[in-house]
Amino acid sequence: MFTQLFGHYLLNKNYITTEQLRKALEAKNETRVKLGALAIDAGYMTASQVEKVHEEQKRLDKRIGDIAVSMGFLTEAQVDELLSKQKTANIVIGQTLIDLGFMTNADFEKALSDYKANAGFTGDNSDDASLAENIAAVFSLDDMNDKEFYIEYLMLFIRNAVRFIGDDFAFAGCTKNPETKNAYLCSQDITGAVSAYTAIGGDKNAFYTLASRYAGEQVDDDEFAEACAGEFLNLQNGLFAVNVSNTQSIELDLTPQVSEKDVTLNLDDGIQVSLAFSFGTLNVIICKN
Secondary structure, eight states: OHHHHHHHHHHHTTSSOHHHHHHHHHHGGGOOOOHHHHHHHHTSSOHHHHHHHHHHHTTSOSOHHHHHHHTTSOOHHHHHHHHHTTTTOTTHHHHHHHHTTSSOHHHHHHHHHHHHHOTTOOOOOSSHHHHHHHHHHHTTOTTSTTHHHHHHHHHHHHHHHHHHTOSOEEEEEEEESOEEEEEEEEEEEEEESSOEEEEEEEOHHHHHHHHHHHHTSOOOSHHHHHHHHHHHHHHHHHHHHHHHHHHHOOOEEEOOOEEEEEEEEEOSSOEEEEEEETTEEEEEEEEEO
16 A cells, blocks of 8 residues: 555645656566665655765666675665565655656655654554554544545455556545546445445546456447446445445445446535546545435
8 A cells, every 4th residue: 555655645745746646656567676775765865865876877787786795884784684575665756756857866755754753644554553544644533524434445456446447547646525526426325324425536537447447358339338337336336335234234236337428516515535547537436415
């Protein structure tokens, strides 16, 4: 979840643009996190020290790690530790932004330091409590009525998006009581003791790509795209209903999915959360009744 949280932080603090983030998300699977970025993340080196090592490498035929050790910036044990994390590092989005020239090492160092120091962004998603804390902070939900409902729904949606659509997205924003406009929109009502309007929307490319990824095959017509997006929303809401039943002993029902085009909604309550994927932006709309 680091990519989604850190990506949102960078957007929110104007380190990068939405388009730059989208390009980085598109390229991140081909990125190999470098020793310098790992050392900055671990707090072993500063951006200035990393730049000095890079300059030294231009005149010496040595590996970065060896140069950093010879210059006294790292120990051999630290180099071994960092290299062991190279394939699993969660800061790949930062490295990609650096490689694409959208951030410098100094920018990355400052952004990462500020991000970690911000109490609302723990970066720890090892349990539900930590993930809930991050979501509440990212989307500013603390002042919302029925905050717990929105957090629980978003926690599940984000996990399902990563599992079934892909992790190449970041949180692009949250609008409360929004007027929403979507070229393609699939909606479904949750009914029962807890009731809500839910929907997924976006432009044609984003909607079709969502459908294609969920279906596991290329989607090239509206009917198939709407059916696949509807199946994903139904899966999300079905799992949400099961969770509510298990934790609160409340039984919920779901209405059939409805697909529409060129839809404008004026919601007096609820939220629209935008997820900036590499292929475009998807909007998740939730309005508890």
